Amino acid sequence: MxxxxxxxxxxxxxxxxxxxxxxxxxxxxxxxxxxxxxxxxxxxxxxxxxxxxxxxxxxxxxxxxxxxxxxxxxxxxxxxxxxxxxxxxxxxxxxxxxxxxxxxxxxxxxxxxxxxxxxxxxxxxxxxxxxxxxxxxxxxxxxxxxxxxxxxxxxxxxxxxxxxxxxxxxxxxxxxxxxxxxxxxxxxxxxxxxxxxxxxxxxxxxxxxxxxxxxxxxxxxxxxxxxxxxxKRAIMDMDSCYYPDNFVLPNIEIVHDRAVMEIFRGCIRGCRFCQAGFLYRPVREKSVDCIDRECHALCRNTGYDEVSLSSLSSSDYSQVVPMLKRLNAWAKPEKVSLSLPSLRVDGFTDDILDEIKSVRKSGLTFAPEAGSQRLRDAINKNVFEDELINTCRVAFEGGYTTVKLYFMIGLPTETMDDVAAIAELGRKVVDTYYSVENRPKGKSPRVTVSASSFVPKPFTPFQWEPQDTMPMLREKQQHIRQSITTKKITYNYHDSDTSFLEAVFARGDRKLNKAMLLAHQRGMRFDSWGDCFSLQNWLDVFEACGIDPAFYANRRRSFDEILPWDHLDYGVSKEFLKRECERAYASQTSPNCREACMNCGAKKYGGGVCFEKR
Amino acid sequence: MKNVRVFFSKTGAGKYISHLDTNRVMLRAIGKSRLDIWHTEGFHQHAYITFALPLSLGFASDCESMDFRLLDDDVDLDEIPAKLNACLPLSIRVYRCAEAKHKAADIDSAAYDVRIEPMNASDISVKELYDKLNGFLDLSEIIVEKKTKKGKKQVDLKGYILDCSTDFSETVLLKLRLPAGATLNINPSLLIGAFEEYCGIELYADVTRIGIYTKEGESFE
Missing domain, CATH: 3.40.50.280 (Cobalamin-binding domain)
Structure with a gap:
C-alpha cells in the first residue's frame, strides 16, 4: 500500500x-x-x-x-x-x-x-x-x-x-x-x-x-x-534447494515479463573473461523431474504463457533434449512457449531447434566474443568458425532470418587483425544465408554485430590485465565500422565511458569509498543510464579525491600483488587463475569441466560436475 | 462458442495500470484461471480479448468491461467473476459476467465523478474553489485545444457537456457526462485542464468513471 x-x-x-x-x-x-x-x-x-x-x-x-x-x-x-x-x-x-x-x-x-x-x-x-x-x-x-x-x-x-x-x-x-x-x-x-x-x-x-x-x-x-x-556459500543439492512456485506479478510491463526456471548454477566452460563462469563454480544441476515439477507449478500459478529456462549456458544442461521433451508434454497443449537463453553456438542442434521453435520464433543470438580463432582460443571461448557457420545454416534452413552476434573488444592479446575479423565473421554469416538453398523466400538476412568493451573482473584469469584505454577502444570500434562492407550488417557498439568506470570499480579498493561518497553528495545516480551518466562528473570526483582512475582500470598488476579481494574465497584458487592466464598468453585453450578437471579448486565443495562420471 | 462480457472496477493502485498493461494483466489472469477462451489462429496464437472503451491512466472506474469468447458453452457465467478475481490484483475486481447486450460501437457517452482539490491546500479553500468551479461552468464558452490525429484544433467544451452538477465537502465534486466512444470522445482531463487555467492555481483531480451509456441512454451492458 x-x-x-x-x-x-x-x-x-x-x-x-x-x-x-x-x-x-x-x-x-x-x-x-x-x-x-x-x-x-x-x-x-x-x-x-x-x-x-x-x-x-x-x-x-x-x-x-x-x-x-x-x-x-x-x-x-x-x-x-x-x-x-x-x-x-x-x-x-x-x-x-x-x-x-x-x-x-x-x-x-x-x-x-x-x-x-x-x-x-x-x-x-x-x-x-x-x-x-x-x-x-x-x-x-x-x-x-x-x-x-x-x-x-x-x-x-x-x-x-x-x-x-x-x-x-x-x-x-x-x-x-x-x-x-x-x-x-x-x-x-x-x-x-x-x-x-x-x-x-x-x-x-x-x-x-x-x-x-x-x-x-x-x-x-x-x-x-x-x-x-x-x-563463499554454495548450495550443493539443487533439487532440495528452495525455489518459489509463484512470483509477484507486475501490473506494468517489466523487462523480462515471463516465468523463469533456473535449470542449473555455474558453467562448465571457463571462458577466461567471464566472471560468472568462475564465481558460481562448480556446476550444479537440477534434475529433469525437479525442473518439470517446479516449472509446471510456476506456469500454472503465474499464468505466464512463456517460460525462460535460465542458466549461464542452457545447452550445457546434461539432459537438455529430454528436459525440453518432458516440458513440452504439457507446455504445448497449454500453449506455453519455452525459451532457452544463453545458447552456445555449438549447442544449437536440430533436436533443440525442434523443441523450441514449436511455439515462438524470434531472432537468434550468439556470442562468439572474438572475431578470430586465435583470440577465441586465448579467451577459451572454444567455439569454432565452422560451428558458427553450420549453426547459422541450421537456423536459416529452419526459417530464421535474424542473427545477432555479440563480440568484445579490448580483450587481452588482441590485435587490429583480430578486430577486423569481427566484421569478416559477420560477412561470412551473411554469405551463409545466401548459400542456403531453402532459405526463407524473398527475405534478406539481418545480421547484427554488437561490440562491447572488455572489463577485466576479479576471480578471472584476466584479473591482472589492464583495460584498453578509452582512445584505444574507440579506435577499435571505428576499425570494425570501417571493416564492414555490407549493408546487411547492423553494427552497434557500447559506450566505452561506462566500461571504463565499471573497470575502475570492478577491481577497486577501499580508497574508492571516498569517491563514492563525494559522487553521491554531488547528486550522481543511475550511472548505468545514458540519461544520467557523465564521465566528466566522475573524473571531477576522482580529481577532487586525489584518485587516479587509471590505477584501477588501465594498470597491469603483477601476479604477486595483493589484490583487494584476496581475503575472499570463491572456490577458484589464485594458482589456477595464473595458470589459465598463462595459457591465454600462449593462445592455448583449456578443456571444459566435463572433458577434464583443471583443478580450479571448486572440487572442495564436494559435489556438482566435479563428481560426475566422465 | 459464446461471446461474453465481464464488468470490472479499477480502483486504488489499479488507477496506475495503463490500458495496455490492463490488457496484459487480464491475459495473464485468464491464463492462470484456466478459462478456456478462443485464441487467435495466426502464427503467434494468443488469447483474444477486447475492451469497449479505454480508460485513461490515473482514472478509477466502476464500469469497465472486457469481451472474450468462451469455448465451452456449458460454463456457468456466474462463476466467472470469482474465478477471475482469484487471479487478479485486488485493485481490479470483476463483479459481473453476462452475454454481451450492446456493441462497443453503441457507446455514446460516459459519466464521471471528478473530485477536485488544490495541489497546495494553502492556495484556496474548498468553498472558494467550489464557487470558482460554478463560475467557470457558467462561462458562455470554454475553448480548449484538443489534439487529434490531424493536429491540434480549438473546440468549445461547453457544448459537449451533456450533464453536470457540483457539490463540495472535503473536496469539490463535479459530476459530469461527456461524449464517449470511437467517433467522438471528450476526455474530462480537457475540462479539468481548462478549469485549472481559469483558476490560475495547480489542482489535483481524482477522476472515477461511473457509467457508460448508449445513444438510447441505456447503461452499456
Whole structure:
C-alpha cells in the first residue's frame, strides 16, 4: 500500500505503476506479527528489479518464515525522486508503504558496479545515514549480496555485511542471529562480530587494509576474531534447494515479463573473461523431474504463457533434449512457449531447434566474443568458425532470418587483425544465408554485430590485465565500422565511458569509498543510464579525491600483488587463475569441466560436475 | 462458442495500470484461471480479448468491461467473476459476467465523478474553489485545444457537456457526462485542464468513471 500523500504527485511522473505495489502475489503481513522486517532493495528501476530472479527467490524464501516480512524497494526514477524530495516523502517499501527507517534489514543486490551510487541515493532517500559508522543501533543493518560482492571494497564504508555466494542459507542464518541478538538487547558491534563467524559472511569493518606508497595493498588484517579468509556459500543439492512456485506479478510491463526456471548454477566452460563462469563454480544441476515439477507449478500459478529456462549456458544442461521433451508434454497443449537463453553456438542442434521453435520464433543470438580463432582460443571461448557457420545454416534452413552476434573488444592479446575479423565473421554469416538453398523466400538476412568493451573482473584469469584505454577502444570500434562492407550488417557498439568506470570499480579498493561518497553528495545516480551518466562528473570526483582512475582500470598488476579481494574465497584458487592466464598468453585453450578437471579448486565443495562420471 | 462480457472496477493502485498493461494483466489472469477462451489462429496464437472503451491512466472506474469468447458453452457465467478475481490484483475486481447486450460501437457517452482539490491546500479553500468551479461552468464558452490525429484544433467544451452538477465537502465534486466512444470522445482531463487555467492555481483531480451509456441512454451492458 503506497502512502496516501503520494497520490497527488503520481500523475506528474512517468509510469506511476512503478510506485504503488498492489500486485498479485505480493506478501502482506501484519507488522505486529513479525520479529524482523527486511527491505529488499534493488538499486535500479522497478522494471529492471522485478525482472531479476534472485529477488524473486529470496523474497519468497524469506516470507515463508512467519517471523520475517520481506518487502520490495526499487530506485525511484529521477522524476519521482524530485517529487519525493520536494514533498519530504521518504523512500518506502511497496508492500506496507512504510519508510526504510521502519526496517531491521536494508538489503541490496549488487548486480553491476554502476548501480552503486543508487544504493547511497536510496539510503539517503529513505532517511538512513549512508555511512555504516553513523548507524549506531542494532537496526537498519545494511546488507548486500550478489555477484559484485566478490569485490565489494569500493563500498565497504556503507555496507555492514556482505553475503558471499548463494544466499538461500546464509541470509536466513544472519537474520536468525539478528533476531536472537535483538531479543537479548545486544549491540550492533556484538551482532556484527558474531555474524562474521558465519560462513559466507563478510563484515568489512572487521578488516584493516594498509597500503604501500605506490597505492598497492600491503596487508589485509582481520580483527576481533574475524576469519582471515571468507569463503563463499554454495548450495550443493539443487533439487532440495528452495525455489518459489509463484512470483509477484507486475501490473506494468517489466523487462523480462515471463516465468523463469533456473535449470542449473555455474558453467562448465571457463571462458577466461567471464566472471560468472568462475564465481558460481562448480556446476550444479537440477534434475529433469525437479525442473518439470517446479516449472509446471510456476506456469500454472503465474499464468505466464512463456517460460525462460535460465542458466549461464542452457545447452550445457546434461539432459537438455529430454528436459525440453518432458516440458513440452504439457507446455504445448497449454500453449506455453519455452525459451532457452544463453545458447552456445555449438549447442544449437536440430533436436533443440525442434523443441523450441514449436511455439515462438524470434531472432537468434550468439556470442562468439572474438572475431578470430586465435583470440577465441586465448579467451577459451572454444567455439569454432565452422560451428558458427553450420549453426547459422541450421537456423536459416529452419526459417530464421535474424542473427545477432555479440563480440568484445579490448580483450587481452588482441590485435587490429583480430578486430577486423569481427566484421569478416559477420560477412561470412551473411554469405551463409545466401548459400542456403531453402532459405526463407524473398527475405534478406539481418545480421547484427554488437561490440562491447572488455572489463577485466576479479576471480578471472584476466584479473591482472589492464583495460584498453578509452582512445584505444574507440579506435577499435571505428576499425570494425570501417571493416564492414555490407549493408546487411547492423553494427552497434557500447559506450566505452561506462566500461571504463565499471573497470575502475570492478577491481577497486577501499580508497574508492571516498569517491563514492563525494559522487553521491554531488547528486550522481543511475550511472548505468545514458540519461544520467557523465564521465566528466566522475573524473571531477576522482580529481577532487586525489584518485587516479587509471590505477584501477588501465594498470597491469603483477601476479604477486595483493589484490583487494584476496581475503575472499570463491572456490577458484589464485594458482589456477595464473595458470589459465598463462595459457591465454600462449593462445592455448583449456578443456571444459566435463572433458577434464583443471583443478580450479571448486572440487572442495564436494559435489556438482566435479563428481560426475566422465 | 459464446461471446461474453465481464464488468470490472479499477480502483486504488489499479488507477496506475495503463490500458495496455490492463490488457496484459487480464491475459495473464485468464491464463492462470484456466478459462478456456478462443485464441487467435495466426502464427503467434494468443488469447483474444477486447475492451469497449479505454480508460485513461490515473482514472478509477466502476464500469469497465472486457469481451472474450468462451469455448465451452456449458460454463456457468456466474462463476466467472470469482474465478477471475482469484487471479487478479485486488485493485481490479470483476463483479459481473453476462452475454454481451450492446456493441462497443453503441457507446455514446460516459459519466464521471471528478473530485477536485488544490495541489497546495494553502492556495484556496474548498468553498472558494467550489464557487470558482460554478463560475467557470457558467462561462458562455470554454475553448480548449484538443489534439487529434490531424493536429491540434480549438473546440468549445461547453457544448459537449451533456450533464453536470457540483457539490463540495472535503473536496469539490463535479459530476459530469461527456461524449464517449470511437467517433467522438471528450476526455474530462480537457475540462479539468481548462478549469485549472481559469483558476490560475495547480489542482489535483481524482477522476472515477461511473457509467457508460448508449445513444438510447441505456447503461452499456
Amino acid at each position: 503506497y502512502p496516501k500523500e503520494i497520490e497527488k504527485y503520481l500523475l506528474k511522473v512517468q509510469k506511476p505503476g512503478r510506485y504503488v505495489g498492489g500486485e498479485l502475489g505480493e506478501v502482506i503481513k501484519d507488522k505486529q506479527d513479525v520479529d524482523v522486517r527486511f527491505a529488499f532493495c534493488f538499486p535500479d528501476t522497478y522494471e529492471i528489479g522485478m525482472s531479476h530472479l534472485g529477488i524473486k527467490i529470496l523474497y519468497s524464501l524469506f516470507n515463508e518464515k512467519p517471523y520475517i516480512w520481506c518487502e520490495r524497494v526499487f530506485a525511484p526514477w529521477i522524476d519521482m525522486e524530485e517529487q519525493m524530495r520536494a514533498h519530504d516523502i521518504p523512500l518506502y517499501a511497496l508492500e506496507s508503504g512504510d519508510p526504510l527507517t521502519d526496517f531491521d534489514f536494508i538489503g541490496f543486490t549488487l548486480q553491476y558496479e554502476l548501480s552503486y551510487t543508487n544504493i547511497l541515493n536510496m539510503l539517503s532517500l529513505g532517511g538512513i545515514p549512508v555511512l555504516s559508522k553513523d548507524r549506531h543501533d542494532l537496526n537498519h543493518i545494511v546488507v548486500a549480496g550478489g555477484p559484485c560482492a566478490c569485490n565489494p571494497e569500493p563500498i565497504t564504508d556503507f555496507i555492514d555485511i556482505f553475503f558471499l555466494g548463494d544466499g538461500e542459507e546464509v541470509d536466513l542464518e544472519v537474520i536468525e542471529l539478528y533476531r536472537d541478538y535483538k531479543r537479548a538487547g545486544k549491540s550492533k558491534e556484538e551482532f556484527l562480530r558474531a555474524a562474521a563467524q558465519i560462513s559466507g559472511v563478510y563484515v568489512p569493518a572487521l578488516y584493516d587494509v594498509t597500503y604501500h606508497d605506490d597505492g598497492t595493498i600491503a596487508a589485509i588484517t582481520p580483527m576481533d576474531g574475524a576469519p582471515a579468509t571468507i569463503e
